[in-house]
Amino acid sequence: GNSVTQMEGPVTLSEEAFLTINCTYTATGYPSLFWYVQYPGEGLQLLLKATKADDKGSNKGFEATYRKETTSFHLEKGSVQVSDSAVYFCALRADSGYSTLTFGKGTMLLVSP
Amino acid sequence: NAGVTQTPKFRVLKTGQSMTLLCAQDMNHEYMYWYRQDPGMGLRLIHYSVGEGTTAKGEVPDGYNVSRLKKQNFLLGLESAAPSQTSVYFCASTRNSVNQPQHFGDGTRLSIL
Numbered sequence: 001g002n003s004v005t006q007m008e009g010p011v012t013l014s015e016e017a018f019l020t021i022n023c024t025y026t027a028t029g030y031p032s033l034f035w036y037v038q039y040p041g042e043g044l045q046l047l048l049k050a051t052k053a054d055d056k057g058s059n060k061g062f063e064a065t066y067r068k069e070t071t072s073f074h075l076e077k078g079s080v081q082v083s084d085s086a087v088y089f090c091a092l093r094a095d096s097g098y099s100t101l102t103f104g105k106g107t108m109l110l111v112s113p
Numbered sequence: 114n115a116g117v118t119q120t121p122k123f124r125v126l127k128t129g130q131s132m133t134l135l136c137a138q139d140m141n142h143e144y145m146y147w148y149r150q151d152p153g154m155g156l157r158l159i160h161y162s163v164g165e166g167t168t169a170k171g172e173v174p175d176g177y178n179v180s181r182l183k184k185q186n187f188l189l190g191l192e193s194a195a196p197s198q199t200s201v202y203f204c205a206s207t208r209n210s211v212n213q214p215q216h217f218g219d220g221t222r223l224s225i226l
Binding site for chain 2: 032034036041042043044045046049051089098099100101103104105106
């Protein structure tokens with residue numbers, strides 16, 4: 001079946017540091033890949049997505065590239081802010097079925113001033 | 114600009130009680146989903162619906178029932194609540210279209226004593 005593996009957190013960084021959160025996946029076919037962010041007490045918000053190999057999703061300074069050869073979709077940001085503190089979820093949607101998502105377990109990011 | 118609305122936001126139940134969680138979306142989405150979020154487990158799919166009058170089981174359906182009598186509403190029922198069902202429940206919806214993201218509600222925090 002499909003699965004998503006994320007690096008365990010928490011990830012603790014100082015403001016303006018470089019961020020990488022690793023995500024790898026197992027799936028058949030050509031899934032779409034997503035990063036969602038969850039701020040404290042809120043639901044999940046779509047951060048970025050990529051729908052085919054070599055696509056780069058980007059939003060709010062975050063980027064992730066769909067690498068089919070390494071089955072990865074790592075999240076990066078060049079300079080994090082305190083306001084980026086949240087839980088980040090990597091997810092995939094198979095290219096068949098009813099758009100159900102398979103989520104990783106989430107990675108908490110804590111950014112200090 | 115409501116999007117996906119979940120009610121209630123918080124609830125405490127005693128073991129054996131029943132209750133229904135309501136999810137309403139105003140985006141005319143065909144697909145709707147119920148997830149539960151537990152520490153260290155990410156989000157797991159309970160049930161989903163691909164249209165009015167249809168429902169299907171997800172990864173962890175036991176102990177839950179759902180109904181989709183109207184396109185905009187998706188109800189999650191607990192007939193006899195158990196402490197293992199203490200969790201945060203999220204509803205999501207999306208269009209019946211490839212590569213569309215799921216839109217999430219803010220969650221319902223449910224405690225079973």
